[in-house]
Amino acid sequence: MTPLLTYLVKLAVSLAFTGLFYQLFLRRLTFYTWNRFFLLIYSALSFLIPFIDIRNTVVTISESGSSEMLSALPSIQQMQSPSISPTGNMPNEQPGMESWILAVLAVGTAIMLIRLAFHIYSYRRIVKKAELISEDDIRIYHVKRNISPFSFGRSIFYNPEMHREDELKDIILHEYIHVRQRHTLDVIWAEILCVVNWYNPFAWMIRHAIRQNLEYIADDQVLQHAVDPRDYQYLLLKVAGVPEFRIANRFNFSSLKQRIVMMNRKRTSRLFLVSFLFALPLLVVLLLFFRNDIEKEPDTDVFVMFERNGGPAVMQKDIYAAGMLLEQKTGKPLKNLPLAISFEGKKIKEIRTDADGFYYEVLPVRKPTKPIDPKRHIYRYPSSHYEIRYDGGDYSPFSLYEGAVFDTLFYGGFGIVFQQSMRNDLRGNFDMYHVSKRDFFNSDHGPDTRSALKKYLLAHLPPFLEEHNLKLDFHAEVPYPKKVINKFRNGYFDRRKQLIGYEGLTKLFLDGKPASYQEVNEAFSNYPYMLGDDKVRKVWGGRGFICKEISYLTFDLYKSPPPAALLHDNVEWKDIGDFDLAELKNIPYFLDGFRQTYGAGSNLMPAKNEIRKIALFTGKLARYYDPKCEKIWWVETRPENEVFERPDLALAR
Numbered sequence: 001m002t003p004l005l006t007y008l009v010k011l012a013v014s015l016a017f018t019g020l021f022y023q024l025f026l027r028r029l030t031f032y033t034w035n036r037f038f039l040l041i042y043s044a045l046s047f048l049i050p051f052i053d054i055r056n057t058v059v060t061i062s063e064s065g066s067s068e069m070l071s072a073l074p075s076i077q078q079m080q081s082p083s084i085s086p087t088g089n090m091p092n093e094q095p096g097m098e099s100w101i102l103a104v105l106a107v108g109t110a111i112m113l114i115r116l117a118f119h120i121y122s123y124r125r126i127v128k129k130a131e132l133i134s135e136d137d138i139r140i141y142h143v144k145r146n147i148s149p150f151s152f153g154r155s156i157f158y159n160p161e162m163h164r165e166d167e168l169k170d171i172i173l174h175e176y177i178h179v180r181q182r183h184t185l186d187v188i189w190a191e192i193l194c195v196v197n198w199y200n201p202f203a204w205m206i207r208h209a210i211r212q213n214l215e216y217i218a219d220d221q222v223l224q225h226a227v228d229p230r231d232y233q234y235l236l237l238k239v240a241g242v243p244e245f246r247i248a249n250r251f252n253f254s255s256l257k258q259r260i261v262m263m264n265r266k267r268t269s270r271l272f273l274v275s276f277l278f279a280l281p282l283l284v285v286l287l288l289f290f291r292n293d294i295e296k297e298p299d300t301d302v303f304v305m306f307e308r309n310g311g312p313a314v315m316q317k318d319i320y321a322a323g324m325l326l327e328q329k330t331g332k333p334l335k336n337l338p339l340a341i342s343f344e345g346k347k348i349k350e351i352r353t354d355a356d357g358f359y360y361e362v363l364p365v366r367k368p369t370k371p372i373d374p375k376r377h378i379y380r381y382p383s384s385h386y387e388i389r390y391d392g393g394d395y396s397p398f399s400l401y402e403g404a405v406f407d408t409l410f411y412g413g414f415g416i417v418f419q420q421s422m423r424n425d426l427r428g429n430f431d432m433y434h435v436s437k438r439d440f441f442n443s444d445h446g447p448d449t450r451s452a453l454k455k456y457l458l459a460h461l462p463p464f465l466e467e468h469n470l471k472l473d474f475h476a477e478v479p480y481p482k483k484v485i486n487k488f489r490n491g492y493f494d495r496r497k498q499l500i501g502y503e504g505l506t507k508l509f510l511d512g513k514p515a516s517y518q519e520v521n522e523a524f525s526n527y528p529y530m531l532g533d534d535k536v537r538k539v540w541g542g543r544g545f546i547c548k549e550i551s552y553l554t555f556d557l558y559k560s561p562p563p564a565a566l567l568h569d570n571v572e573w574k575d576i577g578d579f580d581l582a583e584l585k586n587i588p589y590f591l592d593g594f595r596q597t598y599g600a601g602s603n604l605m606p607a608k609n610e611i612r613k614i615a616l617f618t619g620k621l622a623r624y625y626d627p628k629c630e631k632i633w634w635v636e637t638r639p640e641n642e643v644f645e646r647p648d649l650a651l652a653r
Helices: 003-026 032-051 064-072 076-080 093-129 165-180 183-196 201-223 229-238 256-264 270-289 437-441 449-477 517-523 619-625
Strands: 131-135 139-142 150-152 155-158 304-306 314-316 318-327 338-343 346-352 358-364 386-390 398-402 413-419 430-436 486-488 491-493 499-502 507-510 536-540 547-552 571-573 589-591 594-597 613-618 631-636
Touching: 003 032, 003 093, 003 201, 003 270, 032 183, 032 201, 032 270, 093 183, 150 165, 150 183, 155 165, 165 183, 165 201, 165 229, 183 201, 201 229, 201 256, 229 256, 318 386, 318 449, 338 358, 346 358, 358 386, 358 449, 413 449, 430 437, 430 449, 437 449, 449 486, 449 491, 449 499, 499 547, 507 517, 613 619, 619 631
Parallel strands: 139 155, 318 413, 507 547, 589 631
Antiparallel strands: 131 139, 150 155, 304 314, 318 358, 338 346, 338 386, 386 398, 413 430, 486 491, 491 499, 536 547, 571 613, 589 594, 613 631
16 A cells, blocks of 8 residues: 555544544533644644654663564554565556545545635635725624625624624624634634545544534633523524535534534533543554554563552552452352463463452563653553453353553453353343552552452452342343333332442432432333433443433423424414413423423523513424423514424414
């Protein structure tokens, strides 16, 4: 493969990692500025990472055993290298195919450049025809065409005839934030990203994420200036339309529903800033994946470094592979179980569990070629990649990986595993818990590490065993859970038989209000399906792997207009003058298209002088919006064209 094509493949993979990490871990957080810099920095790093060869940086600092470990990991060169003969000959079709691929990529890039040039030309035309009314720090232009407000660079464009004076204040504030924070640079970068990577869907995903997040930033800043959220959201609905200049920061961004959802979303706890730290291992993975394979160097030794309570680093020459194995169905120790230890795929020895299911082995690592600075509290990459595996008998296979940096697969801890027998009817290979390695090594455990470690694991076993037995008993006594929350002893289980919480430790909410598990079950008594993300929200972080909060929602916060047939004879118009606002406290209501409920979505109570129309939805129409309601109020305080997802109420008259 040619160097250029290899680079493009690496670039595509880097952008895929960046886009997926944002979508999976960061998109729902309200740290908009942090998200902005993540998207910019990591999309830019995607162009640089393919040039970095970790074999020429880390391996030379460490030692050649490290080189052996890396050789066991797949690299992009291994996946891409064509089969060649010893003389270096390769099929004649290969260069031709690569040339065609590069030609197609070049043509696509050229078309995208033409597209970008056309947008810039469109912008210049708008500037020439617009009227400049302010030329201070920010240029403000009046445009006589029917356009959505937008900003680009240091300029703001809008049509003053299309908006009221009070609306223009919020519009200009929104665009002013784009200008002052130089969001145009982000937009231009996103366009360049797609010009070069037009064939990569993840580049377009990142482009969309960048533009969407800029709108979140502007919306958030506007609402911090004492702007009424309801008025601002309806202003967004009013200016909905197709912009004249598509690559600009525009007041109306297409993902309108998501913007409204994010404005109503509760602020993310600052504890979740730790999510951004997980972006660092992302770089490590990419660097390992993009390394160049080189000749192995002679073996030397390496030390492992652990921080010790913020003090001097603890130097270790060994990896401690240890844990406990218990039978899943009975919770009894798996005695004398043979475990094979392999190094880079080759079996080096076999160990066995003792009478308590405990296994222990000390595995060597090697010394770096350069001395370690004791003042630096860092981890050194290990040269050793060990696997502990059981492959036979009545128990299903499992494996643990040991390393000096990442410890085990059990999140940096010694594993306590309830291993599944092949004769067991429970799902999954095993239930696992972990006990911190760092806490153990930061304690004074004495010279007999094996005995101290076994005592340490046995001391932590009782609560894990209690929880495991709770799961076992539930599986045995409730084979087919039918309720949304199945209370079993002091535990809460869902329909998937998953332990999700404990009574007294897990808070339950129903439609935004505290509720008991009985009330939740009653609310979903006629709901036969698994609850999706639109019906339940779990906040993990309680004891073990359970939730500290679970919120359930029985209705939709907004819905698309109902079929016309449901409007007939199911709409009762009310006189505004005779209407008592207290009725809205007794019967659920939609305000300008959005369900109003305390603790869920928005919670707005209109003033009587703001109301333009009131209707009572009954029967099938009410049940369309909420299956458990026979009556729902429909209140409008905005013009008909500004009411979100408004049904055609003219058909009801």
